Amino acid sequence: MRTVQADATDVIDTAIAWHLRLAEADARAWADFVAWLEASPAHAAAYDRVAAEDRLIAAAPFRSGEDARAGNDNVPAPAWRRWAGPLGGAAAAAAIAAICLPMLLPMRAAPYQVATRDGERRTLSLEDGTRIQLSGGTRLVLDRNDPRIATLEQGEALFHVRHDAARAFTVKVGEVAVQDLGTVFDVAHAGSRLNVAVAEGSVRFQSRGPAVTLKPGDALSARADGTSIVQTRIAPQQVGGWRDGTLGFDGQPMHEVAGALKRLYGLEIALEGSLSERPFTGLVRFSGQAERDVPHLAELIGASWRRDGKRWILSSETPATP
Incomplete structure (x- = not known):
């Protein structure tokens, strides 16, 4: 019996801790709280009990020392005591989590692949206004929930990026990231090597070492792990020349x-x-x-x-x- 009572006390203590924590909880905390609620009916029952007692406290007049001396018994309860509203308890917490979690938690990736056969070409237009021209033998992975990221697994593509100062467009190749700074650039990936060339604007080449900024006419060759970097020059009009x-x-x-x-x-x-x-x-x-x-x-x-x-x-x- 003592063990059962101890377990029940632990659940109540945890429910109280959650009740106090939720006032300033972040997305991860809300997710953990919902998981705790769903783990056992006893958890939801304990939280309901804690929330109900809290509502009784909230309904009682709140009197500071000054109010007591003045005989003022009709001071409303502080706002933090009324956060649960008329629902209260586990139902309110679950409802709040259902509304807030999709906004607070990062959106899950929804990757999809676009590929061309050898000798085939294809042009993609993304929701953000970016246009991508794929050469033959190319495999590109995009994200339906995030049009500002792409992974070039193999082949070659010319990116016409609509610049967004708040969110750079990123092309990933192996352990390397190529980020636009408002630009048209070409990326080729064959075997263990990659090549980047810039026609307009500029890009940031980010590998294990310091970032390298490439401007029109700059070209760079490196291994897919970001090592053995060699920079050269190219006529900007020749970038993406494979198209003709x-x-x-x-x-x-x-x-x-x-x-x-x-x-x-x-x-x-x-x-x-x-x-x-x-x-x-x-x-x-x-x-x-x-x-x-x-x-x-x-x-x-x-x-x-x-x-x-x-x-x-x-x-x-x-x-x-x-």
Whole structure:
């Protein structure tokens, strides 16, 4: 019996503590309180008892020492004693929680994915006025409840961001965040590397180290973990050049060049020997016609080419003369 009474006393003590705490509770406290109420009917009953006794106190005249000396018995109870209103108790607390929690708690993420196949392009218009152009072979994750955040899992996209001084638009790539400061910028993510280039405005590149601000014509290459950062320059009008077939490379290995053509046009290009790691620098205009683009690329890098079904093969070795 003593154990039962002790348990009941503990529940009452907890109910009193909650009753006092709720006057200045934050969102987390309200959530914890509702969970405590729903854990046991005894909790709700105890809280109702505490709230009922509190209402009796609230109904009684409140007399300060000065009021007592003046004989004033009709002073209303303080406002903090009347917070529960006519409902009172657990019902009032639950009702208040139902109204306040959706406003106080952060909105849950509602992610959805937008993807393009190799050789496919797509343009998205978000609710906040931002427009995103996706290149081929791209996978982007957005949030229906928060149009100011995107995650580029792979591929390339050009962002035309409607600037909001109160909430920057953020693109996440691996462990890196790229935030707009009112801008048009391009982000590419292939393998373990990412590239950012700015056409208009500026962006903040945030990795493990100090943030880097990029302005029009600034470009940056880094690993997806935010290391090995290299900054370069690019003509602002060339940013997002993939839309008209203009691709610029600055020392990227040939396998990245081949990957860009696969995403953009769906071309299957195999690189033999050491050609895969050979660095390539140049600005090339592609037509999207493999019969024209592949021989042109081979000529630029001094390689030979041949076709095997749908696959194009580039080699650094000159084919033997029959």
